[in-house]
Every structure is written in structure tokens, then in C-alpha cells.
Amino acid sequence: MKILLVEDHKLLSRSLKQALEEDGFAVDLAVAGDEADAKARGAIYDVVILDLMLPKIDGLTLLKGWRKDGFTFHVLILTAMGTLEDKVLGLNLGADDYLPKPFELTEFLARVRALVRRGHQAKDPILRIHDLEIDTGARSVRRAGKDIYLTPREFSLLRFLCYHRGKVVTRSMVWEHLYDENDDNTSNVVDVYIRYLRNKIDKNFTPPLILTRWGEGYMIKGD
Amino acid sequence: MRSIRFSLTICFLALLAFSLGGASLMAYRSASRNLEGRLSIQKELAQTTYKDRCRDEENRLDDALLFQAQTLARLVQFHVDWGKLRFLELHTLGLLTSPANSSAYVQVPVWALQGTRSFAVDLFRRATPAIRFDPAELLTRLDGQVAEFFQIDTAWNASYKSNSLEAMSMEINFASFAPNEVFHWEYEDMQLSESLKVRRVVLKASRFLLGPTPLTAFPRNRNSGPNRGVELPPPLRNNNGADASFRPAIFIQCAYDLAKRDALFASFAQQRDEDILNFASEHKKDLEGFRGMLAAINLLTFLAGGGICFWLVRLGLAPLNLLTVAVSRINEKDFNLDITDKQLPEELKPIAIRLGLTLDQLKKAFAREKQATADISHELRTPLSAMLATLDLALRKTRTVEEYRVMLEDCRESCTNMHKDVERLLTLARLDAGADPLRPELFDLSHLASDCVKMLSPLAQSKGIELQFEGEPNLEIQSDPGKLKEILVNLLHNAVQYNKPSGNVFLRLSSRPGSIIIEIEDNGIGIEASKKNRIFERFYRVDASRSHGDSTNCGLGLAIVKGYAELLGAGLEVTSELGQGSIFKIDLPAPLIKEAYAAIGV
Known part of the structure; x- marks a missing residue:
């Protein structure tokens, strides 16, 4: 965003x-x-x-x-x-x-x-995907009833993926929407943050929600 | 003041009434004069008619008299005394045969008439000593005739009088009848008796001597008068040519009572008087009719004039109404005078134009007011929001000490800047209210100026600008140092602020007799000519932008400079060229103290 x-x-x-x-x-x-x-x-x-x-x-x-x-x-x-x-x-x-x-x-x-x-044509401030709940107002994330702490960058990446659920999000889209003009464009910064997110959201839960589309980008599972 | 409509209508109606009245009066006078003329002509005509009738009547009577006299003349010719004639015949002539009756045609031989006069006279005197008429014929002939009186005289003293004459007789002046005239008559009014006045005709007739002549030969001459006889064939002449013939003539007088004629004339006069009375009453009626007509015309014209006046006044006032409507539509939100020049007549255009200009100025003033409010709002609310946002941010979560310190410092700076802006606004408010009096004191302007330069040097150095002070030392004057300092600081600050990197700013002081000239010159960005007049307006900035990079200036500095300069009575001039720099020149009317002392001899 x-x-x-x-x-x-x-x-x-x-x-x-x-x-x-x-x-x-x-x-x-x-x-x-x-x-x-x-x-x-x-x-x-x-x-x-x-x-x-x-x-x-x-x-x-x-x-x-x-x-x-x-x-x-x-x-x-x-x-x-x-x-x-x-x-x-x-x-x-x-x-x-x-x-x-x-x-x-x-x-x-x-x-x-x-x-x-x-x-993003969303009325509900709480984004729900499977057992993952993202409260965009309170900036809090829960999965299966457990609170998960995310840094602002991680949160914004997750929120961005959720707003585009079921669709492939390319690295450049992520770059354009989540990084400001002063950030250095290093090619793997998106991959790094995806790894952080996976560690916090998918590691101890099933099924994994963040999917990788090889050669294209990432996608969060639709319903 | 009464309404224009009312005044105009009254004036117009008064004018209308006045002119109508005048015109009517003149028309009435002229018409009545004409009618008077007609009346007098009618009167004259009546009089003439009366006279004509009288004359005609007189002529008719005269003719009748004459006719009667002629009739008598014919009748009388047939009546002679045959007895006497027979005597003459026997004794003197013996020529005439004598008929047996006493009435016969007079057969007077021609030769006898050509004889001596005395003989003829004697002949007639004897033959016809008396005149007689056949009463029956006389009655027949004279019935219905005019003459009441008649009298017949002859040259030979025979005479006859009608019974009506009684003892009276009508005398004849024979000399007035020319002896040669066969027929001659004269009219005459005469006093028959004391109480009786008559008109008579005296006819001299000698015709019967020449034989019977038709009575119709007598001219019926209407023009009566003496010597109006008709010359008949000349009398016979004797051999020696002398007119010695005797003309046995008879004089017949017929007369009527003038009283009768006068009675007729009186009836004519009465007729005339009646006519005149009729004319007079007709005249009066005509005048009354004319008056009525005039009144009706005046009334109608007045009513029509009133209507036209109403319409004209409406027409005349229509543009005014238009203006009124347009003006009444003006309110605090819409300052447009909704009217075009074409809709207004020449007379109202200046008003509309003036009004439009005033409204424009008002609109601008309102816009300025609104702009000023917006400016003040912006100038105060923006730093306030910044502080609020910073404080909210600080309180949002637990932060490090360093973070808190930075945020608090930011808030403090913002507060300081706000304080300056508020002070400037208050300064201007005090200037507007006149609540900022001059506080004059003795001080050294050079010292003050160098203080100001020192004060702004750090800012100038940070921008790489050289700030220089050139001026005489010891310029001691009496003025308000606080306000002068504010002026100098503001101008110097602007000169530094709106300068190019590595530019120069000069502050120059010089004394003139009676005044001090302060010049602040920079070689900075300069001011556009079109904006030069506006830089002293509040919140005005040459660049419509407001750079908060150096938030010490919100567009009030020059407004304060101008206000203070006016308060000090100082002249303030700007010369500037875009891209070259500007010079602000202040002409402070304050004499140096030493000069002032010198002037009063201390």
C-alpha cells in the first residue's frame, strides 16, 4: 500500500x-x-x-x-x-x-x-483467509486463535497479498506498492520478506497459505 | 421626498391642464368673436332686409299710386262737359258735331290746338269747367287701389277731389313741371293736415290731346322721383318753328295715408326685431354648445393625457425599476450587478457603472478578507496540526528516549514559529486598531543598524550570503527604535531569504538635512513589476507558494514594515528588477540631534 x-x-x-x-x-x-x-x-x-x-x-x-x-x-x-x-x-x-x-x-x-x-472493494476491516485473521484497523494478525506479531513491512506485505487473494502478485507489484522512493531496489528483498512471513504464518500451521508461483511471483490462497 | 412617479404625473397633468385651459380659452375667445361677427352680420342683414322690404313696399305703393293716377288720367279724359263744348262749337268753331249724350270722345281739332294759346285755354276752360267721373266705372277701376285720396287739377282751373279729401286739398307747384313734357310725375310726402301725413304722386298728363294712346304705353318705372317723365314724340310746331302750342294738361294727384305704410313698416321692423332676437338666441345657443363641446374635448383630452402620462412615466421609470431589481438581487454572496449596459439608458449608466465598480471593490475586499482568514487559519492550524500529529505519534507506543527528545524538540520549534506568527498578527491588529503608539527616544541609529546586521548574520552565513553594513557612525536621532528595528530586521530577513546563493545584502545609512535615508539592497531574485505593488499586502508572497522550509515568514513582515513606516511618517520605496535584485529605500524624517541642536543654537 x-x-x-x-x-x-x-x-x-x-x-x-x-x-x-x-x-x-x-x-x-x-x-x-x-x-x-x-x-x-x-x-x-x-x-x-x-x-x-x-x-x-x-x-x-x-x-x-x-x-x-x-x-x-x-x-x-x-x-x-x-x-x-x-x-x-x-x-x-x-x-x-x-x-x-x-x-x-x-x-x-x-x-x-x-x-x-x-x-480493494473491501468493506470488512478484518481480512479472513482460512483460519488467518488480519485486522487492518488494529494492525493485528491471528492464526488459529493465536496472536502473531508482524513488523510493519511484513504486515503490509501480508495485507497486500490478502487484498489480492487468489491472484498472483509479482515482485514488481510488491515493489511498487510496498516500498517508497527512498528504499533500495535490491532484487531479493521481496523474497526475504516472504520468507519472514512464511516463518511466522505458515511454519507451525497447516495448510500453508502463501504459495509460490515459479517464474511469476507469490499468491495467497483463495477460498 | 415623494415618489418620482407621483411628482411626474402631477407635473404632467398640471402642464396638460394649463395648456388645455389656455388653448380652450383662446379657441373660445376666437370662436365667440367669430360668432359675434356672425351675429352682427345677421343683424345688419336683418336691417338691410328690413330696409329692402320697406323700399320695395314703398316702390310698390308708388307704382300703384302712379298706376292709379294713370288710370284716373285715362278716365278723366273721357269726361268733358258737352254742353259747354256745344256752345263753343256753335259760337266759335262750328266744326264739331255734337253728340246728344253728355259724355263723348274729345274731338279737339288739331288746328285749334295750333292756334293761339289763349284761345285753347279758353276753349278748355269753357268746355271742361268741371271734371266728372262715371261713378260706376270709377269704383270698378279704383277698387282695391292704394290711393285713398285723389285730386285732379287742370291748367284751366277745372278740378276734382275725391270725397275722402273733404275740405283738404293737395297743392301743386306747377312750375316744377316742364311745359314740354307730355308725361311727368313726381312723388312727395306731404302734410295733408295736422294729423294726416300722406304720400302722393303728381302726374301731369297731356296725352289726350294727341288722340287715344294705349295706357300700357305708360312706363312702369320703379324708380320713382321727380322729372322721371318719358319723352314722347315731340310736340307739333307751327310754321315759324316757335313752340307756341298750348298743351292742355291735367294734374292728377293720388295719395295714401302714410300711417298705413308706417304700420306696415312697423310690422317689418317687428319682424326684423324678432329675427334679431332669434339670431341673438341662436348665438347664445351656439356659444353654449361650443362651451359644452370644449368642456367635453378637454375632459377627454385630459383623461387621454392622464393615461398617456401614466404610460410614459412607467416607460421612463422602467430602467430605474430594472436597476432596483438588479440592485435588490445583490447580497453578501453574489456581488454581481445583474444588468447589462444595453438595458440602461444613458442617464442611469454612470450609476450602474459606479455601482459595479464599488461592488467589484467590495467583492475584492471580501475576497481579501476571506483569503486573510484562510491564510490565518492555515498559518495557525498547520503548525498546530503538526504538533498534534507529532504528540499523537509520540504517545502511540513506547519509544526510545532519543525518539521522544526529537519529537519534543520539533514541537518546541513549531511552538516558537507559531509564537512569531501570532505576534505578527497581533502587531498588525494593534496597528489597525491604532493601539501601537510611537515611543520616541534618543538613540544611535548606526548602532541599531549594526545590531540588526549582527542579528541576521548567522542566517546569512548559513545561506552563504554576505551581509554588509555601510553607514556613518553616530547617527543620533529621536525616533522609535523598536519599530525601526522591526523594519530593518524584516527587510534584512527578506533580503537574505529571497537571495541567490553567495549573494550580497547591503544596509546603507546616510543622513540628509532633516532626514535619514536607509537603503537595503540585495542582488537576489528581484520582484516582478506587476507584483511590486502587492508585496506589502498581508499574507502576499511573490511566489504564490509558501515555503515552510524557513517558516519565519508567513507574508506579514512587509505588511508590518509598511504599517510602521506610515506610523513613523517615513517614505517607503521599492525599486527592483527581476533576477537582478531589489532596493528598499526608507526616507525617515528625523533630523540628527546635533543638527537640531545647531538649528536652535545650542
């Missing part, structure tokens, strides 16, 4: 990035309008968090341009302008959600998760 955070306030963007990363999202940052536009058009994002008052190009103009050109990622507007007109205008221009500053971090994260769920 990759997120583009467009925010020109340094401290705010740093804190939000950290919070999102702790929640298992990969986060790219953009400070100015032109930078945000280039990144949004150049990579695949699940959600774009957009401040409206931006250097160079303002947020609403960016949003209009993206929607006009057919970009379907979800957009959460994050702005200090919280009047009704501003909200209505933002939503009417193609935003999916609107969060006025100042806000609670938990609300912000919940809204981002909801947008991600919506992106």
Missing part, C-alpha cells in the same frame, strides 16, 4: 510519514505542487494525501488535472481551510475524503485505511 503525502509543512509531513509507515504503508513525500504532480503521475499510489495550499501549484488545481487525466487513486484532502464551501468544493472536484486541520492522528489513519479498503 503506497501513499503519496503532499504537505509543505516539514514537521507535519515528517510526523505523518512516520505514523503511516508504522501502520505498514509505504510513503512518498512531496513538498511543492509541481513535485507532487510529477510523483503522482509517475508511480502507482493507493492514496494521495493532499494539502491545498502548496508552493507553485495549489492542491485543487492538481486534483482537477489528475481527475481529468483519468487517475483513479484515492485523494484525501488535508487542509487548514475547513469551511463547508471548501469541503464541498474539494469533494466535488474529485476528492474522496476531506480532513480539516487540526486533526487527531487516529482519525487520520482510520480515514486512510478506509480509503485503502475502498480501493
Whole structure:
């Protein structure tokens, strides 16, 4: 799950990035309008968090341009302008959600998760596969009633696989969705994390849920 | 003030009434004058008619009189005294045969008439001493005739008077009848008696001497008057040519009582008076009719005028209504004057244009206000959200001491920046409210300026910019050092902030008589000419972006500089070229203290 955070306030963007990363999202940052536009058009994002008052190009103009050109990622507007007109205008221009500053971090994260769920046509925040339960809200994982601790990276990989259950997920898909612009692209990093996940989820349980499609990628078992 | 519609209608109706009244008065006067003229013509006509009738009547009577006289003249010719004539015949002439009856045709021999005058006269005097008429024939001939009185005289003293004359007689002036004229008549009014006035005709007739002549030969001349005789064939002349012939003439007078004629005339006069009365009443009726017609026309015209006036006023006020409707549609959300120039007449265009301009300014002011609110919200809410998010993040789970320290430091920095922004906003609010008075004191401006330079040197060094101070030392003046320092720090900060790497910033001080010139020059990015006037607006930034990399500036610094400069009475000028740099020049009207002392001789 990759997120583009467009925010020109340094401290705010740093804190939000950290919070999102702790929640298992990969986060790219953009400070100015032109930078945000280039990144949004150049990579695949699940959600774009957009401040409206931006250097160079303002947020609403960016949003209009993206929607006009057919970009379907979800957009959460994050702005200090919280009047009704501003909200209505933002939503009417193609935003999916609107969060006025100042806000609670938990609300912000919940809204981002909801947008991600919506992106995968999932209503239930708890993903269930066989005896595996993944609570995307509480970021907790259980298998056969036993709690399993996952690092944010592992969690986000598992969540990504589950959102694509029954389908093959290639390494490059994983790379595009789970790693931000600052991560080094080493070819076996996905394989390493799959191994970690298998150790925690499949090792002591049957049947194994994470399958390997040779030459293609990985897949989590469908129902 | 009453409504335009009401005033216009009243004025128009008053004007209409006034002109209608004037026109009606003139028309009435002219018409009544014409009618008066007609009346007087009618009166004159009646008078003329009356006169004509009188004259006609008089003529008719005169003709009748004459006719009667002629009739009498014929009748009288047949009545002579044959007894006397027989005597003449026997004794003198013996030529005439005498019929036995007493009435016969006068056979006067021609030769006798051509004889001596005295003889002829004597002949007639003797033959016809009296005039007589056959009463039956007289009655037949004169029945229904005009004349009541008649009298016949002859040249030979024979005469006859009608019974009605009684003792009265009508005298004749024979001399007025020319002897040569065979027929001659004259009309005359005469006083017959004291109480009786008559009109008579005196006819001289000598015809019968020449033999019978048809009575129809008598001219019926309407034009009566003396000497209106008809010349008949000339009288016979004797051998020596002398007109010595005797003309045995008779003078017949017929007369009627003028009272009768006057009575007729009086009836004519009465008729005339009646006519005149009729005309007068007709005149009056016509005038009344005309008055009624005028009143009706005036009423109709007034009503029609009122209707037209109502319509015209509506037509005239329609654009005003349009404007009113358009203006009433304006509200705090929609400042558009929904009206086009084409819909308005020339007179209202200035209003609409002025209104449109004012509304535009209002709209801009509202937009600025909204923008300012949004700016303030953004400037305060963003760091607040950052702090909240950071604190939430810190509290989310147990972290290492180092992590907590970093987060707390971040929050502290954010707080510091917010504090600066709040202070700037408060400064501007105080400036707006006039609650920031000048606190003048004596100080050394050079010292203050170098302090400011020192203060900003670390920032300049971090950006690789050289900050230089050039100025005279000991510029002691009386002014507000706090505000001057704020101005200098803000300008210097901007000069450093918006500069290119390894740029230069100069602060120059120079004293002029009565004032100090402060110049802050940089060779940085410069300002576009179109944006130069706006840089002093609140929250305005040349780059629409707001870079929070150095969050010490939220677009209020220059607004404060401008406010303080105005408060100090200092001139503030900007010259700038894009890409070349800018110069901010402050002209502070503060004389050096030593100059001021010198001026007052201390």
C-alpha cells in the first residue's frame, strides 16, 4: 500500500510519514505542487494525501488535472481551510475524503485505511483467509486463535497479498506498492520478506497459505 | 421626498391642464368673436332686409299710386262737359258735331290746338269747367287701389277731389313741371293736415290731346322721383318753328295715408326685431354648445393625457425599476450587478457603472478578507496540526528516549514559529486598531543598524550570503527604535531569504538635512513589476507558494514594515528588477540631534 503525502509543512509531513509507515504503508513525500504532480503521475499510489495550499501549484488545481487525466487513486484532502464551501468544493472536484486541520492522528489513519479498503472493494476491516485473521484497523494478525506479531513491512506485505487473494502478485507489484522512493531496489528483498512471513504464518500451521508461483511471483490462497 | 412617479404625473397633468385651459380659452375667445361677427352680420342683414322690404313696399305703393293716377288720367279724359263744348262749337268753331249724350270722345281739332294759346285755354276752360267721373266705372277701376285720396287739377282751373279729401286739398307747384313734357310725375310726402301725413304722386298728363294712346304705353318705372317723365314724340310746331302750342294738361294727384305704410313698416321692423332676437338666441345657443363641446374635448383630452402620462412615466421609470431589481438581487454572496449596459439608458449608466465598480471593490475586499482568514487559519492550524500529529505519534507506543527528545524538540520549534506568527498578527491588529503608539527616544541609529546586521548574520552565513553594513557612525536621532528595528530586521530577513546563493545584502545609512535615508539592497531574485505593488499586502508572497522550509515568514513582515513606516511618517520605496535584485529605500524624517541642536543654537 503506497501513499503519496503532499504537505509543505516539514514537521507535519515528517510526523505523518512516520505514523503511516508504522501502520505498514509505504510513503512518498512531496513538498511543492509541481513535485507532487510529477510523483503522482509517475508511480502507482493507493492514496494521495493532499494539502491545498502548496508552493507553485495549489492542491485543487492538481486534483482537477489528475481527475481529468483519468487517475483513479484515492485523494484525501488535508487542509487548514475547513469551511463547508471548501469541503464541498474539494469533494466535488474529485476528492474522496476531506480532513480539516487540526486533526487527531487516529482519525487520520482510520480515514486512510478506509480509503485503502475502498480501493480493494473491501468493506470488512478484518481480512479472513482460512483460519488467518488480519485486522487492518488494529494492525493485528491471528492464526488459529493465536496472536502473531508482524513488523510493519511484513504486515503490509501480508495485507497486500490478502487484498489480492487468489491472484498472483509479482515482485514488481510488491515493489511498487510496498516500498517508497527512498528504499533500495535490491532484487531479493521481496523474497526475504516472504520468507519472514512464511516463518511466522505458515511454519507451525497447516495448510500453508502463501504459495509460490515459479517464474511469476507469490499468491495467497483463495477460498 | 415623494415618489418620482407621483411628482411626474402631477407635473404632467398640471402642464396638460394649463395648456388645455389656455388653448380652450383662446379657441373660445376666437370662436365667440367669430360668432359675434356672425351675429352682427345677421343683424345688419336683418336691417338691410328690413330696409329692402320697406323700399320695395314703398316702390310698390308708388307704382300703384302712379298706376292709379294713370288710370284716373285715362278716365278723366273721357269726361268733358258737352254742353259747354256745344256752345263753343256753335259760337266759335262750328266744326264739331255734337253728340246728344253728355259724355263723348274729345274731338279737339288739331288746328285749334295750333292756334293761339289763349284761345285753347279758353276753349278748355269753357268746355271742361268741371271734371266728372262715371261713378260706376270709377269704383270698378279704383277698387282695391292704394290711393285713398285723389285730386285732379287742370291748367284751366277745372278740378276734382275725391270725397275722402273733404275740405283738404293737395297743392301743386306747377312750375316744377316742364311745359314740354307730355308725361311727368313726381312723388312727395306731404302734410295733408295736422294729423294726416300722406304720400302722393303728381302726374301731369297731356296725352289726350294727341288722340287715344294705349295706357300700357305708360312706363312702369320703379324708380320713382321727380322729372322721371318719358319723352314722347315731340310736340307739333307751327310754321315759324316757335313752340307756341298750348298743351292742355291735367294734374292728377293720388295719395295714401302714410300711417298705413308706417304700420306696415312697423310690422317689418317687428319682424326684423324678432329675427334679431332669434339670431341673438341662436348665438347664445351656439356659444353654449361650443362651451359644452370644449368642456367635453378637454375632459377627454385630459383623461387621454392622464393615461398617456401614466404610460410614459412607467416607460421612463422602467430602467430605474430594472436597476432596483438588479440592485435588490445583490447580497453578501453574489456581488454581481445583474444588468447589462444595453438595458440602461444613458442617464442611469454612470450609476450602474459606479455601482459595479464599488461592488467589484467590495467583492475584492471580501475576497481579501476571506483569503486573510484562510491564510490565518492555515498559518495557525498547520503548525498546530503538526504538533498534534507529532504528540499523537509520540504517545502511540513506547519509544526510545532519543525518539521522544526529537519529537519534543520539533514541537518546541513549531511552538516558537507559531509564537512569531501570532505576534505578527497581533502587531498588525494593534496597528489597525491604532493601539501601537510611537515611543520616541534618543538613540544611535548606526548602532541599531549594526545590531540588526549582527542579528541576521548567522542566517546569512548559513545561506552563504554576505551581509554588509555601510553607514556613518553616530547617527543620533529621536525616533522609535523598536519599530525601526522591526523594519530593518524584516527587510534584512527578506533580503537574505529571497537571495541567490553567495549573494550580497547591503544596509546603507546616510543622513540628509532633516532626514535619514536607509537603503537595503540585495542582488537576489528581484520582484516582478506587476507584483511590486502587492508585496506589502498581508499574507502576499511573490511566489504564490509558501515555503515552510524557513517558516519565519508567513507574508506579514512587509505588511508590518509598511504599517510602521506610515506610523513613523517615513517614505517607503521599492525599486527592483527581476533576477537582478531589489532596493528598499526608507526616507525617515528625523533630523540628527546635533543638527537640531545647531538649528536652535545650542
